[in-house]
Amino acid sequence: MLKKDLRIHFLEKRKSAPQSALQQVGFQLSQHAKNLPIWDLSVYHIFLQSVKKNEIDTTAIIDLLREENKEIVVPKISADFHLQHFHLLKDTVLENNPWGIPEPVNGIPVPPLKIDVVFVPLLAFDRKGHRVGYGKGYYDRFLSECRKDCLKVGLSLFEAVEEISDTGKQDIPMNYCLTPERIYSF
Numbered sequence: 001m002l003k004k005d006l007r008i009h010f011l012e013k014r015k016s017a018p019q020s021a022l023q024q025v026g027f028q029l030s031q032h033a034k035n036l037p038i039w040d041l042s043v044y045h046i047f048l049q050s051v052k053k054n055e056i057d058t059t060a061i062i063d064l065l066r067e068e069n070k071e072i073v074v075p076k077i078s079a080d081f082h083l084q085h086f087h088l089l090k091d092t093v094l095e096n097n098p099w100g101i102p103e104p105v106n107g108i109p110v111p112p113l114k115i116d117v118v119f120v121p122l123l124a125f126d127r128k129g130h131r132v133g134y135g136k137g138y139y140d141r142f143l144s145e146c147r148k149d150c151l152k153v154g155l156s157l158f159e160a161v162e163e164i165s166d167t168g169k170q171d172i173p174m175n176y177c178l179t180p181e182r183i184y185s186f
């Protein structure tokens with residue numbers, strides 16, 4: 001299937017998920033995350049839920065990262081479809097952007113090369129670990145700035161589709177995807 005069709009289909013499907021389910025899924029994914037071989041590292045990047053867009057609630061994963069004493073980094077939209085990245089500290093002030101995504105108001109940027117693990121927001125993914133996001137290329141660009149050995153863990157409400165047919169050179173595949181049902185390794 002084509003990315004644009006998958007995007008439409010799964011955005012629509014996500015609209016009907018109640019907030020309680022998004023919280024429940026977040027908890028299930030955090031339980032799966034405990035079983036991934038990713039815990040010997042230091043710097044973990046995670047997105048903050050947009051309630052408005054019915055995204056997965058990532059609070060349980062953030063709590064897990066805090067328990068494990070990991071450095072936590074979150075994204076902020078910058079110019080030209082680029083992201084900047086800031087530490088999430090206890091006193092970090094967050095403000096919702098126009099898409100309902102909480103973002104740090106300020107901070108010292110963390111270079112992508114310092115990041116060891118990225119939890120990636122997904123609309124859909126396939127059996128090879130390719131992904132579909134909102135289609136603005138924010139994560140495509142960001143992941144291309146990370147180290148080759150940076151681990152990429154997709155978080156998805158829905159199970160894998162058979163194949164995304166229009167993947168290209170700039171698409172960086174995931175190492176793992178977590179869904180409510182299972183862990184996919186690629």
Ligand SMILES: Nc1nc2c(c(=O)[nH]1)N(C=O)[C@@H](CNc1ccc(C(=O)N[C@@H](CCC(=O)O)C(=O)O)cc1)CN2
Pocket residue numbers: 047048049050055075076077083098099101121133134135136138139
């Ligand atoms: N929670 C969360 N944070 C994230 C992402 C995400 O998917 N989830 N991102 C993943 O990429 C980046 C932000 N990506 C975005 C991608 C698309 C649009 C977007 O649809 N913009 C529309 C305007 C829609 C409107 O006006 O309401 C547009 O530009 O046309 C916004 C943010 C970084 N932070």
Ligand SMILES: Nc1ncnc2c1ncn2[C@@H]1O[C@H](COP(=O)(O)OP(=O)(O)OP(=O)(O)O)[C@@H](O)[C@H]1O
Pocket residue numbers: 003131132133134135136137138139140141144170171
């Ligand atoms: N590394 C890159 N540098 C510049 N442009 C890029 C890069 N990667 C992807 N793009 C562009 O970004 C746009 C969106 O790509 P794509 O359709 O793969 O979206 P997506 O992966 O669903 O989106 P996202 O990265 O926002 O989650 C495309 O027009 C693509 O050409």
